[in-house]
Amino acid sequence: MRRLALIALVSAAATLGGAAAATAAPRVIGPDEYFLAQVNASSTTASPAIAVACVAGSSTGTPLPNQSAEVSYLAPPPELPPQIGFTGDAHRVGATLIYSFGTITVAAPLGTFRRYDDPLPIPTTLTVPCSGTGEVDFSPAGGGPKAITATVQVTFARIEVDPPAAA
DSSP: HHHHHHHHHHHHHHHHHHHHHHHHHBBBOOOEEEEEETTTBOTTTOOOOEEEEEEETEEEEEEEEEEEEEEEEEEEOOOTTTOOOOOOOOSSSSEEEEEEEETTEEEEEEEEEEEEOEEEOOOTTOESSSSEEEEEEEEEEEEEEEBOOOOEEEEEOOOOOOOOOOO
8 A cells, every 4th residue: 555655656746747847947956855757757666668779689779769867856755765866965966877788787877957857868879788677876966965866767678670781
């Protein structure tokens, strides 16, 4: 029951954040604020998918275009699931995609947010696994000891593509 209430809280926060964003310019990130972290407009515990273009037989590929990471302002919540962070002293939040290739862990910076509801594209130049899981960490930059990093677990979803034509 508690988990359902938590999912409802995160879902409602995402909906309310989206409604506010539709009516106003993006809000500047400031200190002592809670934020909801999202990948491809989802922050649920069901691991949002990052679609990856993969040639048959390959174990790595590149993220498809039109995918993003985002943070939304959030009023103080009663609980802090992993998708909710706190800016502490920070005025910006950095996003990093973290994943592994066997025993090698990769931390690929996606960029820095200075405003809420202003998505950053996931670069199509990254080399990522064609399947498996990873996470996107949303870390307040210079947030000090009060800052809380938000984490969104992601799943890499293989999309088969034809190999590039020979030159």
